Amino acid sequence: MLFKFRKLLITLFLMSSALLVSCNNSVETNKPINSEEDIEIIDSEEQKNDVEKQKSERENLEKQRKEKLGEFYVPLLPLGENKEKKNTEVKALYLTGHTAGNDLRKPYIDAYGEYVKALSENNVEKAAGLKEVAEQANKFERIIGIAVGTEINGLVINVKDDNGLMTYDSNVKIVQEMNQKTPIPIKDIKGMLKILQEYDIYTIGRIVTFKDKNFAEHKPAHAIQLKSGGTWYDKNSNNVPWVNPFDKYVWDYNIAIAREAALMGFDEIQFDYVRFPDGAKYYNQITEFPGRNKRDKDEAIAEFLKYSKEELETYNINIG
Numbered sequence: 304m305l306f307k308f309r310k311l312l313i314t315l316f317l318m319s320s321a322l323l324v325s326c327n328n329s330v331e332t333n334k335p336i337n338s339e340e341d342i343e344i345i346d347s348e349e350q351k352n353d354v355e356k357q358k359s360e361r362e363n364l365e366k367q368r369k370e371k372l373g374e375f376y377v378p379l380l381p382l383g384e385n386k387e388k389k390n391t392e393v394k395a396l397y398l399t400g401h402t403a404g405n406d407l408r409k410p411y412i413d414a415y416g417e418y419v420k421a422l423s424e425n426n427v428e429k430a431a432g433l434k435e436v437a438e439q440a441n442k443f444e445r446i447i448g449i450a451v452g453t454e455i456n457g458l459v460i461n462v463k464d465d466n467g468l469m470t471y472d473s474n475v476k477i478v479q480e481m482n483q484k485t486p487i488p489i490k491d492i493k494g495m496l497k498i499l500q501e502y503d504i505y506t507i508g509r510i511v512t513f514k515d516k517n518f519a520e521h522k523p524a525h526a527i528q529l530k531s532g533g534t535w536y537d538k539n540s541n542n543v544p545w546v547n548p549f550d551k552y553v554w555d556y557n558i559a560i561a562r563e564a565a566l567m568g569f570d571e572i573q574f575d576y577v578r579f580p581d582g583a584k585y586y587n588q589i590t591e592f593p594g595r596n597k598r599d600k601d602e603a604i605a606e607f608l609k610y611s612k613e614e615l616e617t618y619n620i621n622i623g
Contacts (some may be wrong), residue, residue: 304431310613324342357382374477375555378561379617386619389570392504395457396446400470403460404488405443407498415440423452457505459573462564463557466484467517471567481521496568508569509623512557514576525553527580528591535590537556539578545580548603550597558614565618573623577604 328556363384369376376564380386421430440448449455461470469482489495499506519526519534526544527535537541546553561572579600580586595603612622 305386317596355403372555372559374480375475375559377475377559377566378567380619388619388621389392389505391456391505391570393457393507394455394458395505395507396449396455397509398443398446398461400464400468400488402442402446403470403495404443404490407444407495408440408446409498410441410501411436411444412447412451414447416451419452420450427538438501445501447502447504456503456508458499459509459512460569462508462569463515463560464582465511465514465576467515467519473560473563475563477556478560478563481518481556485517490525492567494529500568505571505572506569507560507571508567509573509574509575510557510560510564512574513548513578514540514543514552514580515546515553516543518553518556519546522546522552524593525550525584530589530591530594535586537582537586539566539582547592547594547613548577548579548600548607549592549598551594554610558611561611561615561620561622562618565615565620569620571621571623572615574608577607581606 314421355373361379365378368379412574414433414436418433419565437448446458450458463469467481468485469478469487471489472487473479473482483529496506523534525546527547529535534544536544557574561574583600598606615622
């Protein structure tokens with residue numbers, strides 16, 4: 304009898320111990336979330352999930368854009384890049400791609416800037432002390448130095464020049480195709496723009512649009528045509544062929560270049576030669592514009608500008 308009683312006590316003791324352990328584990332597992340550490344963990348997980356979701360959505364969007372844009376495809380601004388349009392009154396100097404292709408060395412930029420300031424202040428002694436170093440600055444460094452030392456606060460830099468040639472290596476498929484044999488003067492476009500940004504210089508990328516000898520020669524079907532057949536050449540511009548301003552293919556080419564320039568870091572895109580050639584009274588009689596569809600010339604220009612504005616909206620860049 305005593306043995307059975309002891310056995311019962313031991314059994315009860317073991318059961319109560321197991322119950323306590325079970326309760327403790329249950330409390331630990333389901334404890335209320337009230338500590339800062341717990342909240343931070345949850346917030347961190349939610350943020351991580353949001354980031355992963357955004358990445359996935361962006362990948363799908365870029366895939367769709369690649370299919371839609373084809374050879375004109377340019378990625379959107381990177382996720383999280385909060386690029387804002389600048390509202391600035393600009394006084395700018397113009398640079399060719401060859402000038403902008405010079406190396407940039409800050410000591411010479413700074414020296415030339417101080418040299419320009421000293422001259423403007425008529426500080427002969429200070430200017431004389433800076434002259435030796437300042438004169439070692441190359442042309443591009445001197446132009447930036449002028450901006451540093453005067454009211455100049457912007458630079459217009461060729462992206463696609465008057466012959467339709469790119470000034471830096473492009474990653475856009477069709478632009479690469481059009482510039483396989485083009486000497487590229489600006490070797491590090493992002494590095495150049497970063498330095499200009501450090502000097503608070505407003506950068507304008509110039510894209511010569513419809514006067515494009517390079518594109519017209521590579522893609523003659525998209526040039527202004529002779530009624531008798533073949534490409535029309537402008538006698539007023541050293542026999543340079545122009546691309547057809549009514550042609551949406553031409554529009555997409557120039558807008559692709561503008562998108563990429565925005566990605567590179569330019570503050571503004573300047574579409575230049577957004578017009579038809581001079582001398583219309585002469586060439587109207589002998590030329591034709593495929594895709595015109597009875598539209599006036601001013602309609603073509605207005606439609607291109609409207610289209611370019613819409614297509615560049617997501618890149619948060621000014622258009623001039």
